[in-house]
């Protein structure tokens with residue numbers, strides 16, 4: 180199912196090694212993932228989210244704070260009866276792990292992320308899902324591979340999405356809604372700029388559904404807020420004083436997600 184990131188030929192698995200016809204080979208790591216990110220595609224020594232961010236995100240997600248989002252994504256994927264699904268920028272696998280649990284039919288799930296630490300974690304925790312370290316800008320998959328792609332807060336390249344999605348396949352995209360983490364913004368900006376709620380154009384896809392998911396998250400303990408702060412870019416705007424004050428004073432926080440479903444305009448000829 181993978182293609183070689185160097186020459187784009189099929190990359191079958193033999194034993195514990197993926198190898199293409201030109202003899203490029205990639206080992207299956209002991210955790211069960213494969214690193215398909217050639218040095219040429221790395222923009223830094225250790226690209227993507229680092230271990231600290233991943234641990235914080237994991238701890239936050241395990242508090243069930245974003246479970247309603249995971250449930251909503253699962254519903255959208257399952258309603259389309261997808262058999263092959265890609266989790267793009269999968270992080271440590273929280274959403275694909277829950278998707279697999281929720282599906283009664285067998286789904287073939289793949290996840291890619293540029294962060295090795297994230298993929299390592301994901302592979303260890305969800306052995307039934309195929310995880311690879313790879314770039315969203317050069318996906319290591321053959322054309323027409325997936326019925327659905329989920330993209331939760333992750334970067335992507337439109338032509339790669341068009342290439343790997345099956346005819347009439349679906350892209351489920353999650354982005355912050357206008358009021359997402361509003362209290363956090365109010366703590367650091369004089370003038371708060373809300374996230375846009377414009378529907379983003381995805382060439383080659385038609386937008387078919389939007390769902391807004393908004394709720395007030397009750398902060399169960401200061402550590403939960405601390406974890407949330409570590410996983411969002413906005414955290415850099417805080418000083419250690421404003422951060423402490425914010426954590427001490429905040430009891431609820433606005434969560435606001437926009438879930439957009441697109442369908443590939445490509446039809447089987």
Ligand SMILES: C[S@@+](CC[C@H](N)C(=O)[O-])C[C@H]1O[C@@H](n2cnc3c(N)ncnc32)[C@H](O)[C@@H]1O
Nearest residue numbers: 227228268269270292293294314315331332333
């Ligand atoms: C905000 S996180 C979201 C992770 C996960 N979808 C979630 O919501 O928990 C964005 C993820 O995209 C990954 N990422 C960043 N640039 C990437 C790229 N070029 N290709 C693949 N993944 C990338 C990061 O490592 C990170 O795990």
Ligand SMILES: [Zn+2]
Nearest residue numbers: 183186199203
């Ligand atoms: Zn090759």
